[in-house]
Amino acid sequence: MPRLSTSLLALSLLLLGTCAQASYITRQLNKPVPGGVAVVDLGPSVAAPAARFDGKPVLVVKEQETWLAIVGIPLAQKPGNASLAQGDRTVSFTVGNKDYPQQHITLKNKRQVNPNPADLKRIDRELAEQTKAYRSFSPNLPSNLMLDKPVNGPLSSKFGVRRFFNGEERNPHAGLDFAVPAGTPIKTPANGKVILLGDYFFNGKTVFVDHGQGFISMFCHLSRTDVKLGQELRRGEVVGRVGATGRATGPHMHWNVSLNDARVDPAIFIGAFQP
Numbered sequence: 001m002p003r004l005s006t007s008l009l010a011l012s013l014l015l016l017g018t019c020a021q022a023s024y025i026t027r028q029l030n031k032p033v034p035g036g037v038a039v040v041d042l043g044p045s046v047a048a049p050a051a052r053f054d055g056k057p058v059l060v061v062k063e064q065e066t067w068l069a070i071v072g073i074p075l076a077q078k079p080g081n082a083s084l085a086q087g088d089r090t091v092s093f094t095v096g097n098k099d100y101p102q103q104h105i106t107l108k109n110k111r112q113v114n115p116n117p118a119d120l121k122r123i124d125r126e127l128a129e130q131t132k133a134y135r136s137f138s139p140n141l142p143s144n145l146m147l148d149k150p151v152n153g154p155l156s157s158k159f160g161v162r163r164f165f166n167g168e169e170r171n172p173h174a175g176l177d178f179a180v181p182a183g184t185p186i187k188t189p190a191n192g193k194v195i196l197l198g199d200y201f202f203n204g205k206t207v208f209v210d211h212g213q214g215f216i217s218m219f220c221h222l223s224r225t226d227v228k229l230g231q232e233l234r235r236g237e238v239v240g241r242v243g244a245t246g247r248a249t250g251p252h253m254h255w256n257v258s259l260n261d262a263r264v265d266p267a268i269f270i271g272a273f274q275p
């Protein structure tokens with residue numbers, strides 16, 4: 001077999017290294033399915049471009065000399081062509097298909113399946129608070145896109161599962177559940193700011209952390225919260241403790257990740273996504 005010259009070998013290794021480095025974010029995060037993430041190449045420019053998906057601003061980061069849009073795809077998104085608005089131009093990408101399994105849960109508290117009129121008023125008020133938090137868009141960039149696990153433990157319920165409570169279908173599971181004991185510390189997976197605290201009908205004790213540019217973590221069913229509204233957090237700081245408050249059948253850690261107001265699979269950001 002002929003041998004590569006030293007100079008040609010060095011050039012080949014350099015090109016391979018450059019290609020691997022340039023494609024890192026795409027390789028890690030590009031899972032363009034409903035409930036997933038699309039990494040869209042916006043091309044080079046001096047200043048960071050602004051892009052919107054479904055009228056909402058999206059996270060934009062720079063890799064090498066290219067700007068990339070990190071787009072959250074809602075679970076309700078139909079497979080097929082989709083597009084970003086970037087100034088006066090449109091950038092297209094394709095959304096694939098993904099089937100999610102079903103989960104059947106029995107609750108003793110029937111009000112948590114069919115709330116009464118007073119409960120519904122409370123739920124509407126709480127939903128408005130949380131929707132506003134999910135739509136937050138701060139200018140700072142996230143400290144890291146690949147996230148730490150908030151707790152160490154096995155997954156007990158995956159993202160996107162179609163849920164049936166006492167035989168009645170409700171909203172799909174919008175986060176990941178970790179099977180860990182009550183009282184386990186929950187750590188923020190990236191730097192961020194506490195933008196909402198609450199004790200909600202469905203979610204129980206809840207913390208929202210804004211990581212920057214619409215990249216948001218939500219932790220719920222906590223036994224207690226250990227942070228204050230407006231507090232700036234460093235990666236790895238404790239936000240609260242695992243519990244079973246709200247609509248929960250037992251202690252566990254529920255974690256939502258949102259991009260441009262779309263709840264997406266947190267498994268993507270911890271290297272655990274399954275097609």
